[in-house]
Amino acid sequence: MKRSITVITLCVLIVVSYGLYNLKYEVEDLQDHANSLRAQMDEDRRAIKVLEAEWAYLSRPDRLQKLSAKFLVLQPTIARQVGGVADLRLKPMDEILAPQPTIDTTGAAAQQAAQQPAAATPAPAIPFSGTPAEVPAITAPAPLVPVANAPTAAASLEDVQ
């Protein structure tokens, strides 16, 4: 009896201490991980600061002015070029009311036609997949075209510091 208690105690002790040390090393690992993450964040923050400073340095108004004078045909805005909504010439009413061919109507009509049978008519023969084929013409965004000339522009910017 006494002996079995001793054995059990010993076993428990071994298990507990193994568990404890395992836990401790696990915690240490997590701690190390947290520290390295913090260090990484610090490094990133420092890098962000440097980049922000560089951005401010590169977008100095006097530098932009020089670059603009060299590469662009833009001139400072003059008063004559500034206007408000009130300055806009209003279209005559009959010009607005006159019937105009628009691309939208066909698309909208198709969409409407697609929605109505689904809701109202009980047994439509039209398969549902047929309608989306027309809709993308309106909703799909234009494909992105990469700017081709970017590298050449960047190279010539280096002349002006």
Place this chain on the structure above:
Amino acid sequence: MRHITTIEFDGVGKRAVDNARGRVRVAMAVFALAFIAISLRLVDLGLLSGEATDKRALAVAMDVAPRADIVDRNGVLLATDLTAVSVYAQIPKVLNPHDSALRLASVLPGVSADVLERKFSSDAKFIWVKRKVTPAEYDAVNRLGLPGVGFQREVERVYPHGNLAAHMIGYTNVDGRGLAGVERYFDEKMRKEGPRGEPLHLALDIRVQHALRDEIAASVEEFSALGGGGLVLDIRTGEIIAMVSLPDFNPNEPGNIANNPELINRMSHAVFEWGSTFKAFTMAMVLDAGKVGFRDSYDATNPIRVSRFTINDDHPKHRWLSVPEVFMYSSNIGTVKMALDVGTEGQKTFLRKLGFLDRPHVELKETGAPLVPAQWKEINTMTISFGHGLSITGLQLAAAYAAVAGDGVLHPVTVLKMPPGYRPSGERVVSQETALKMQGLLRLVVEKGTGRQADAPHYLVGGKTGTAEKAGGGGYRKKALVSSFAAIFPVINPRYVTVVMLDEPKGTKKTYGYATAGWTAAPTTKRVIERIAPMLGVPPSNNPTHPVTHEIMQFIQPEVRS
């Protein structure tokens, strides 16, 4: 199972064994206690206090940048902390002073081998070899691998815009203490806030600042002036949108800035007699007192003689001038007579209300106290009425223009960005009606008077020229001028005040040798307003004039040209 046999003793043997057993128990207890203590300490070290060291190490690593950033009103970075590396030496560990010094000097420009060797041979324990080295220099020193030479990460204050707003932002010393500008005024706040804290939001708009500096710098060069200054102030909020003082400095290289009198802030620190620009206040005072109106006129036929002084006009008309004409032609004689109608006490009270008898109140340490006459006699009243004998800063001039030509209330000026819709409190100095009259008069000067060259079309500029001779050598120096132009735009519901000042401009061929404000500061103001109005969102107007200016026209005699 094995049997444990206990051996019994009797007599002397028993006693000896009992003694031994007792000692063994004591020893066991002591060891047990010791092991318990050790295991407790192990648990304590392993689980509880193990992190303390990590935390401390991290705190040092994180606390590298002790100041908050400074940004302009649109969030453009004006000042920030970056980390830099400094080289130090622990002298007791330096093996060969002569050799080490030579090798360090060979890779660090600006470090003298002799000086370094002397330092290495001194009793000091620690010296800086060079603060804030470049990455290339750091690499070179690292490659030398000299014993006793180490690197310390340090914070470096960086101003990406260099000279652009140097006087406003200021600079810090190598230990990160603010020495000028807002860096100095908000030193404590920015240290407390820390690099991760809220940046300091200035009212400054860096684009407007650039346009103002660009134009003033061009004029300083064109007219070979000693320096110049400029201000753009938001009339409604009192925010300083731009403040320029030339010559300026690069805050990234704070070498000998503090000791150079040339680099004084010409807008907030240096005080000047502003000459005729000051007449706007005399006019506002007289109109507000209700003693005279636009209909009244003054005799400006002959100069005024008071004891040894003669007060004459720069553009003499030799006739009676109506009140608007006095302002338009900038008549000293007429202005003096108007001021005398209000009297010395009235003038003193009015100028005190405008804040001209105290230092300007603004969040900068670089402010100049006004030069006020010790005794304010009638002769002082006369000269002060046209801007001589009382010296104030450009900042006060701008704030007072905002008051007398804005809504009649003197608002406090600030370098900080205010929340949208902010309306500062302030003391009423003139009535709204007087302010409206002043708008009309200032527009008149630009339409028909001495400030015609400041007329930026469609932006309804109103303003007043001022050309003062600088005092010196017991009198006034004819050739040393301070030419200034104070303007409001647009004159209908004014939004901004600008002040442009040139310190000792010289006339050019283009200006027929004139260095007066109408030929120097006025055209500069025009160019400034044309550039900044679109940035500030001031819409161009189709109104040709201010309604009051239109009304005034009937009191202006048409010029007879021969």
